[in-house]
Amino acid sequence: MSKSIGLFTKEMLDKAKFDWCNLNGKSLLIRVIEQDGWRFVYGMESNKLYLLDHKLLK
Numbered sequence: 001m002s003k004s005i006g007l008f009t010k011e012m013l014d015k016a017k018f019d020w021c022n023l024n025g026k027s028l029l030i031r032v033i034e035q036d037g038w039r040f041v042y043g044m045e046s047n048k049l050y051l052l053d054h055k056l057l058k
Contacts, residue, residue: 023052 009022016031021043028043028050040055 016033019030019032019033021028021030023043026045027046030052031044033040033043037057039053039055039057040051042052043052
């Protein structure tokens, strides 16, 4: 059984795409996760995870 971290399993987080983004003068590590027809975009800063956007994919 996969270990769950919030809505996502560890395997899903391991497969997530990473990128850097400058938001309001701060550098954020961006994670993009696609699950069940949805795309979630998270930003990480100082060990805090922020949901930046989510979208239902068509």
